[in-house]
Amino acid sequence: MAPQRSSGAGAEAELPEYAGHYRLESCLGSGGMGVVHLARSTSGMKVAVKVVHGQFAKDPEFRGRFRQEVAAARRVSGAFTASVVDADPEAERPWMATLFIPGPTLSDHVKRNGPMEAAQLRRLMAGLAEALRDIHRVGVVHRDLKPSNVLLAEDGPKVIDFGISRPKDSELRTETGKLIGTPPFMAPEQFRRPREVGPAADIFALGSVMVHAATGRGPFDSDSPYVVAYQVVHDEPDLTDVPSNLAPLVLRCLAKEPEDRPTPDELMRELRSVAASYDTQTFIPAQRAGERSVPEPVGKTEQPQPPSRRLRVRRAALVAGALLVVGGVLGSVELLGGERTASRSSSPGTAASVVRAWEAKPLSGDGGVPQCSVGSGRLLCAQRGLVFALNPSDGTLLWRRSVAETTRSGPPVLAGGLVQSLTDERGRLEAFDPASGTTRWQRSVPASNSMRLAGGTMLLTGADGRVTGVDSSSGETKWRRKLPGLSEPYFTAFPGDPLAYTTRASGASSTVVTAVDPGTGTVRWEKRLKGVLRPVGARDGSVFFLSTDAVGATKAVVRYTRRSDSSRRVALPVPRPDAMATVHGNVVHLLATGGSLEAFDLEAGRRLWHLETAVSRGSAPVSDGDHVYVSAADGRLLAVDARNGRLVGQTRPRLAADSDLVTAALPAPVITDHHIYAGAPDGTVFAVDARDPSAW
Structure with a gap:
């Protein structure tokens, strides 16, 4: 079999015949980072295989992120995702094979059939909430939930693509790097503090996806991704044409602050109350001729249709302001925190005791x-x-007691039976009683470039290179001199080690x-x-x-x-x-x-x-x-x-x-x-x- 030729902008002219043991039959789709093929295993099982573009295969940083995508996808069960069958991130052309899921993407479905009906929307929202609960339980934040990453299978929606969108060609860029994600479906915190994104960002994306499913557009529509970014952070969403019984719940998902958004479990409880006749039957209408499952790899920025109805008169000012709030480079999967805090009775002191959180x-x-x-x-x-x-x-x-603002950060240290403070700008040491916080001794010491507590001695290195050893229990100087061969030593010490x-x-x-x-x-x-x-x-x-x-x-x-x-x-x-x-x-x-x-x-x-x-x-x-x-x-x-x-x-x-x-x-x-x-x-x-x- 000759190598498959692909078509479409940006696609590579020649595609490999095999990825591992999987024979590549046809191209399902192509994105900025790779090509997704319909393939078959040796036994004939259908799989979707993502093969990375050659230029990214040479990038060690990208390989690391692709490994992360594979690891994240493997942690999530196959009930709400496309299960990973096999992968080789170390291959000359890295690849990952997932089960082939018949059914269109939500993006394709809305383009071909128009907005969903109310009953379909309820079931879609419940299915996505279940999927996010499953994803979050294993410590993953998807970070790029959007209509093209939702497959409408017969047994409910499947969330796909745990990789990184457009590592090189994001339409939204800053002087410090690239913004990873799709602006119309990103949460405010992804623009404001992209390194601090948790599971609530996926809930915000779910809300945006639901608006798209209900109306064919996004809640923050604009032709410019920079204006979208500003509106996501500062403006209220446009929920026109979202069914009235779902609009309040969608609005909660789109809250600006993460802590104000519902959890997946809360969403499912609310949805049960939306309709007493809540049912879990399949909701996908018959596929039109030629429709096929496309687990879209990565790439195109979603631009909802029809054109924006919310662009303000102050558009130019918004674009300028948006440039100030967009920044950061981050992978599109991130581990998350749980939604509960253990609280247990305590009887400390024995190995069998239960610790109270x-x-x-x-x-x-x-x-x-x-x-x-x-x-x-x-x-x-x-x-x-x-x-x-x-x-x-x-x-x-x-x-609790006040201390001088210090030039060095770090936790208080107990030595010589006392709490030792750090040297402040004036060259002062102070020691407190751990039982009461009262001062036991304080003294001035020569200005030092470094200090380190080692055992019961504070080691201070001065600008002249001399080292002073101060007894931590009394504050008295033990010794002071230059050490042979050491012009300005910076010491490191470890608990339990005498040196x-x-x-x-x-x-x-x-x-x-x-x-x-x-x-x-x-x-x-x-x-x-x-x-x-x-x-x-x-x-x-x-x-x-x-x-x-x-x-x-x-x-x-x-x-x-x-x-x-x-x-x-x-x-x-x-x-x-x-x-x-x-x-x-x-x-x-x-x-x-x-x-x-x-x-x-x-x-x-x-x-x-x-x-x-x-x-x-x-x-x-x-x-x-x-x-x-x-x-x-x-x-x-x-x-x-x-x-x-x-x-x-x-x-x-x-x-x-x-x-x-x-x-x-x-x-x-x-x-x-x-x-x-x-x-x-x-x-x-x-x-x-x-x-x-x-x-x-």
Whole structure:
């Protein structure tokens, strides 16, 4: 069989004969990123196969996103989607095969048959609500729900295409990159703060899809996607011709704020009350001649018909304003937070005890993300200009006190039995009683470029390169001097390890690692190791590092063991940008910008697993051996099985109200006594049971 020739603008002249074991028979559709074929397996089963365009197959970033699409589609059951049959993201031309579903897309149906009747609309809305409930349950946000991504099958609508729309050719662009999605069906938060999008964005899209199904146009119609963007963010939707019994529910879906939109379960309950004769029979009219199922890959921006009826006189001003609210680059699937918070009775202290989940907001207003640690039976937290203590069992506020705004961020640290504050602009150290928050000592210290608590000693490095060791229990200076060979050391220390470490790169080929006794300032050992290294953990005489390339991306994890004077290196499949890591036993857990979470066993010398979380920015991961925990920028806490890398639970988002700001640094979750504690952008501190993430 000769390779199939495709037709249509932008389609490739020659198409492959096979994708894996699937023989490609005909072209169903072509989009900006690939071609979808009708194909058959060896046994004759019909499948729809998406084959990526050759130019994108050469792009490592795109391959990573395609892997994410495959992973997301596989997590969702086939009841409301096109089930993934097979895929090979690593092929020369990456491809994915899904079950072939007979039936038109909603977009094609409306174009050919006009708007749907009221009964059909009710069943469509219920089917899409069920589909989103199924999608959200497994931790996925679709982010591109639109009429061309809804197949009208005989047994109800199917949501398709969990990939990324137009990574290169979006019609809506900014100086900072590309806006991913289809403007008439995007939620306000996708324009205002695209990195902080949760499941409610899909509910907004559902509302827009329902307006299109009912009227043949969108609720924010315009010939210009920039005007659409402005209207989505600022204007009320046009629900003219939407049936009166559905219009209030559609309007709730189109609420500007995510928290004002209904959940999929609430939608289904409301729809049952809309019509007492609610039925679940098929609602697809007979297909017209020549209609066939087209699981549209990606591409065309939806431009609803007929032309806009809502364009304001101030159109030019709106276009200019819209340019200010559009921005961001993000994949079109993203993990989401659950819609419930576990709340259980508590009897802490035994392994069999049940942990009570709680949340507290100790401060009013915008104080930023609380950064917390645990010590002396308290949950110790810092927020802008304040330090406070909470009861770790129920979140009760025990004490709160003001502190000077610091030049360094981070949670309060307990050392020498006291809560240690950070150095402020005036070079002041202060220590508080953890039981009451009263000051136990304070002192001025030389202005320092860096500080680090190591064991019971605060290490301060001054501008002259001298290091001062301050006793954390008394505030007295233990020692002060320049360390040999170290011009301006920046120290790193890890819980349970008696030493502090500083590194200095020697060009791009090696790093000198120096281990210092923080109590005396004595250099215990020094070693030159291959590569540019950054320490991320230490245990039992071994130090763990990330090895970075010329632009700072992590390309390997390294363990150096002092006793045997040996090192072990495990290379990453691809360099990971802005990676953060933690160590548990001999396993390094690494999270990179973009959401790649990986586990590397330095004893076995191999990567254990890899998960695309789709968290665009997260905290450093932490692990208790059973799970790996990560905080997301939208306030979610994610739990991943430490054995196999499977997502097993996550909390709901907790975003700051009316905030378009992105948190600069996210504090890592805190693990202790079967609790996981985390801070969120809305100012809350919350606790969940570490042993049962599925109940979060």
